[in-house]
Amino acid sequence: MSTSSSSSSSSTSSSNIWLISNKRLQFFSRIRRFLQSKAARKRCTDSEHVEDIKNISTAPKTINQEVIQVTVQEKEQIEDDSSVALQKSVKRLHFGSWEEKEMAALEIQRFAKEDVKIKKLMAELGVIHVLVSMVATEVVGRRRAAVQALIELANGTYTNKALMVEAGILTKLPMNVDIVDKLTRREFAELMLSLSSLANKQFPLSLSEIVPFLVGILESESSLETKELCIGSLYNLSAVLENARPLVSNGVVNTLLKLCSAKELSEKSLATLGNLVVTSMGKKAMEGSPLVPDSLMEILTWEEKPKCQESSLYILMILAHQSLAQQDKMAKSGIVHVILEVALVGSPLAQKRALKLLQWFKDERQAKMGSHSGPQTGRIAMGSPVNPREAQGGRKLMKNLVKQSLHKNMEIITRRANAADDSSKLKSLVISTSSKSLPY
Template sequence: MEQSGAVIAEHVAAEDAAAEARRMQAAVKQLHFGEGEEMKLSAVAEIKKVAAGDAQRKRRMAALGVIPPMVAMVVELKDEHRRRLVVETLEELAHGTFKNKALIVEAGFLVKLGQPMVNSSELQEKQCLAPLLSSLSSLAKTKFPIDATQMLPFLIQILDSNQTTKQSKLACVAALYNLSTKLENIKSIVSSGAVHVLLKSSQNRVGGGGGAEGALSTLSNLMLSETGKRAIADDPIAVEALMEAMAPEDEPKCQELAAYLLMVVAHRSKEQRRRMAELGIVQLALEVALLGSPLAQKRALKMLQWFKNEAIRGHSGPQPVELMSSGDSSTCERQLRECKKAVRRMVKQSLDRNMEVITRRARAPEDFSRLKTLAATSSSKSLPC
């Protein structure tokens, strides 16, 4: 009986596979030889369904030559919704398959970005490109040649708009991060105006913090070149944006990255050090040194060494003499007089928070989700050991 059931199941699976193959062949034939826009779009919709979630079917579709005609359709189609269907199908085919991403680029998709669809002034049309561009940008992490300059204008425009959705912004940040992993792209990224837009994104806390972390990670990659360091250090909102990103206690990765970037900015620019002092870098660094992650604490303490009167002579960072000569000594002295008060105040606040957590734990019912919430609160707020 069991053997009979297994035979039936195997027979059903074979029939399903055969039906799937027939659907695939019919869709491919219709895409290549169908007459009229409607037939081709129907084939594209079927290809999207058949390819969904199956890497093997995606590779087989690409091997049957569906990518070049769809890339051509992106430019040829005049209707926004129809173009979007084609772009979404290309995105589906690209997802999870290096070969298909390479085939899309080789078919000239990036070159065609400058043609009618992308030249449209409609931001909504451009936003549908973001996930596909993000997927294709991962090729930058490989040896496959990909021209960042063809993507950058669209990524920057989408990311910089207040009307762009969070999902599109996150996709653009991910694309910029991927492109920034290749050193030869950094000059193009900086020239595109990405630094200022990324600094703004680190302030906006896009997507619950994910966008901010991605933006800061991309800026950290740009710091690997002299061009990137100069662009970040010279940007007029660099200090404000990075100090804002360094403040939240519940985003340790953002704290760590922002602290690193602030260290580089402080080291390179006396004017920016003066700005940091005016905006309260000493008190912020004290708070992070007490309540931040271990790496954020280490970096905050390093900055405190640079900004206090007892800074060690010969350190590579800004020295007290430099600070005096730059005209911000009075600001630093005033802030340093408040250090002891700030430390006492933050220690008391931390102890009060810990006591409140302990009290809530003692009264809380034995509910796993409640305990998990309390544990998360305790771990993010406690003083470091």
């Protein structure tokens, strides 16, 4: 019995040794291919320098040859040193201790930043999988070194980003962002912004893992820079309509409605909400939010932020379109006076959208008045004759009341905008405007 157990244990240990040896063999094979490619490039560079030496004739040959020879030797020495250093870094990352892995990650980050070609090479050397596994460690310095290296390797390379996701980087995100220091949060947010661009390439991303992490940072006491990175990630994800459901179900709409009141975060937040409001789930979430329309109306007063005004009006238009409940909700909040001001002094696009909204409110009010107020054409009751002179007087009285209301509104707008030089233009607009062109 002991003989069989000892034989099985020896076979297991031998199999483990074989696996380790095979892994090391594969690693050194990759390193050998890398060095061979470097040598080939160096031979090509040497031949180019020889051609340069042959073509130089404007100075004494001996001086030029000595200078170029020294330059070539220095370049070769630098390339040899960097190749050896890179080889050692990759080796330490695979087989070194945790301290050696941390130092190797920092060195790989530096190599990837200096040479774009090295970023592609790292994928072949299996560096990405090791760095992703280091992200799950509880040691702050070790985790940050891995995340920083991944950020640099992901920069500008679709393949490396895809490999990181396949290696399970999204599963390594901390569940509780409050236990993560602010610097690490920012670095995680930067990495997620880079990876979220895969959504535009239709690459499958697990939103059930990434979205709660981003929302957690947005609702935490993080810096504005970190939050801006997270909103950028949500914007990339919201560009794909199929992602609307997980985004809305994780509370993205209410979170962004809160953040859009901050001028530093408003533009990207509104753009993300604009992507979500065109979906049925996104629109329903905004309709039921207590922050709508007040938070969006506040943005309409930001004259120094024309893009934010335009995005806010876009969302309000979609919410108000063919929705009497939303129109009533907006009217009770006093939106007409606000969009009337934007229609006069806003950007061309904001003016166009504000006028469209005003037209909807005007049509709705006219429809209500037609169904509830006074006798209408074709609906004159029997036994209640109408005096034409009295009817004409009533219409004149109504026009005068409308003009008085417009005069009052224009005076308020003029004072708020401090546009004394445009007062004549506003007055002429009021005088020439009838009750048919503006609603109030």
